[in-house]
Amino acid sequence: MTTTMTRPRVIGPPSGSAPNRRSPVEEGTVTRVRRGIGHADAPATVWSQARADFDRWLGGDSTALDDLVATMTPVLWQIARSYRLTQEQAEDVVQNTWLTFVRKHSSILDTTAVGAWLTLTTRREAWRVARRSGRDVPVDDEALESRAPTQRSAESEVVEGDRNSRIWTAVESLPERCRRLLRVVAFSARPDYAGLAEELNMPIGSIGPTRGRCLGKLRDALRGEAQWDEGVS
Amino acid sequence: MGRSEEPSREELLGLVRQAYVAGDPVPGGLISRMQAAAAGAAEESGLGLDLELMLLVESSSGTEVSGVRSAAPASARSAYTLRFAQSGVDVLVRVASDSDTTARLDGWVVPGAPMTVRAIRGDDVRTPIVAVTLGSSGRFELTSLPAGLIRLRFEPADGASAFLTPTFEI
Numbered sequence: 001m002t003t004t005m006t007r008p009r010v011i012g013p014p015s016g017s018a019p020n021r022r023s024p025v026e027e028g029t030v031t032r033v034r035r036g037i038g039h040a041d042a043p044a045t046v047w048s049q050a051r052a053d054f055d056r057w058l059g060g061d062s063t064a065l066d067d068l069v070a071t072m073t074p075v076l077w078q079i080a081r082s083y084r085l086t087q088e089q090a091e092d093v094v095q096n097t098w099l100t101f102v103r104k105h106s107s108i109l110d111t112t113a114v115g116a117w118l119t120l121t122t123r124r125e126a127w128r129v130a131r132r133s134g135r136d137v138p139v140d141d142e143a144l145e146s147r148a149p150t151q152r153s154a155e156s157e158v159v160e161g162d163r164n165s166r167i168w169t170a171v172e173s174l175p176e177r178c179r180r181l182l183r184v185v186a187f188s189a190r191p192d193y194a195g196l197a198e199e200l201n202m203p204i205g206s207i208g209p210t211r212g213r214c215l216g217k218l219r220d221a222l223r224g225e226a227q228w229d230e231g232v233s
Numbered sequence: 234m235g236r237s238e239e240p241s242r243e244e245l246l247g248l249v250r251q252a253y254v255a256g257d258p259v260p261g262g263l264i265s266r267m268q269a270a271a272a273g274a275a276e277e278s279g280l281g282l283d284l285e286l287m288l289l290v291e292s293s294s295g296t297e298v299s300g301v302r303s304a305a306p307a308s309a310r311s312a313y314t315l316r317f318a319q320s321g322v323d324v325l326v327r328v329a330s331d332s333d334t335t336a337r338l339d340g341w342v343v344p345g346a347p348m349t350v351r352a353i354r355g356d357d358v359r360t361p362i363v364a365v366t367l368g369s370s371g372r373f374e375l376t377s378l379p380a381g382l383i384r385l386r387f388e389p390a391d392g393a394s395a396f397l398t399p400t401f402e403i
Contacts (some may be wrong), residue, residue, distance in 0.1 A: 043250075055362055058386055059353050060284055060397055065275060069268045077259045078250075087260060094263070095270050102274040106349040106388040109364040164255040171252040186249040215245050222240070222248070 046075060047115040047189050054105075054114040069098060072115065075187050076122045082183040083126040083199075085133075093129055097122045116189035123184065127199050170221035177202075178214035185211060278392055285396045287317035287324065317385075317398045324396075326385070328403050336403040337376040340385070345371025347390040355382035355400035366390075378403055 049071045056064035076097055080090035100121055108117050171179065177200060185191045197204035240248070294313035312329035323343045331337040340350070350373050351364040367373040383403055387396040 055353070058351060058362060059384070060286075062275070065271055066268045069271050070264050073264050073267045074254070074259045077263065078253050078257070081253075081257055091260070091263060091266075094267060098267055098271040099274045102271055102278060103392070106390065109349065109351075109366070111362045111364075164251065167248050167252040168256045171249055171256075182246070182249045183253060186246040186253075215242055218245055218249070219240060 043187075043189065046071060047112075050115040050118070051112050054108075054111045058111070065102075068114075072118050073098075075115075076118060078187040079119055079122045079184060080126045082180050082187075083123075083130040084180075085126060085129060089129050089133070090126070093122060093125045096125050100125075113189075119188045120192070120195070123188075123195065123199075166225040167222070170218060170225055173221050174214060174217055177210070178217060181207070181211055182214050182218065285319045285322075285394050287319040287322070287396050287398045289315060289399055289401075290318045291316035315401060319396060322387075322396060324385070324387070324398065328401075330380075331376055335377045335379055337374065338378065338385075338403070340373045340375075342367065342371040342373070342387065345369045349388040349390070350375070351386045351388070352378055352383045353386055355384050 050068060053064050053068035053071055057068060073094060076094045077090060080093040085093065097118060101118060108114055171182075174182070181196065181200065184196065193204050193207045196202075196207050200207070202210065292313065292315050294311070312327055315326045315328065317324045317326070321344075325341045325343075327339045329337055329339075338352070342348070342350075345368070347366065347368055349364055349366050351362050352375050353362050363375055363378060365373050365375060380403055382400045384400050385398045389395070
């Protein structure tokens, strides 16, 4: 296998062929939904899958765009909903992210950054919409701590299974600032502290300590649920 | 179990994900609605539909081609040039080795316009796509590309159809 060649080898269709058309659709119009996305998957899996999808799309496989959307939409949904948006608002935000992505994907030179680009675009748009509808400022921790439980409503009814509902109860018992911070961090590729500080109206230097405190509260809340010895797996 | 009682930071964040994925799941049909929106936008802007496959119109080895800057090291004795064309766009590429295992490309797009150029692997080599932006000079260079098969993709900044070369070996 020599690495230098005196003769270029070109692989491709014979000259004279028509410009490439959309590659044939392999699975009809069936929605391609991936297994296991969303999800509590290790984030690293999601980001590398997103990169692989983006790479394939750039290579001319138009079905890869569907895959990328299927990989990332559940994550973007979670990010958008972190900003107290209604379902309709969150859906608009996620859709705008995809439209922006299609228009501006050429600006993403490093394809490994596609997940981070998508989550950041979603956050900015979600925050903009939240501000416009007066939902942007998280209520003070103190004010919320006492009434957090009453905020569990329709959402918590959907939760199935003891274990999930215990975790949900613990997460929902956190002050709103904590919930937003942890939710954004949990679903982001590389959460930027500067952006978070602006959105949460906090000094940038306090994001790290606040996150630590919030995780501590979650730990306590889980312990309070008294089932911790089952393990985390 | 053999686990410590205190969950780690990563485990806690994993539980946060688990809680929200179960407690505030993606609405039914959202993914297919987003797929339709993205596909519609891609078609509207000519992506996919009008991806232009460039044709190899000329190849030569060992000779300098006027107009292509030769910044390659002396070791690049086996340089060669390729010329691709489609729909009035011409691309001249000079391929040379820049180390024992990597190659560099010096290219020239005519007519020049701001665009993104990406080197996309045409084989199973797991290396990231390499990309640069180029201005109206139409000149670009991609360095330290691992040997193997690649294609070049040109994405005009004005949103016009992207061009894709056939796969070639470097």
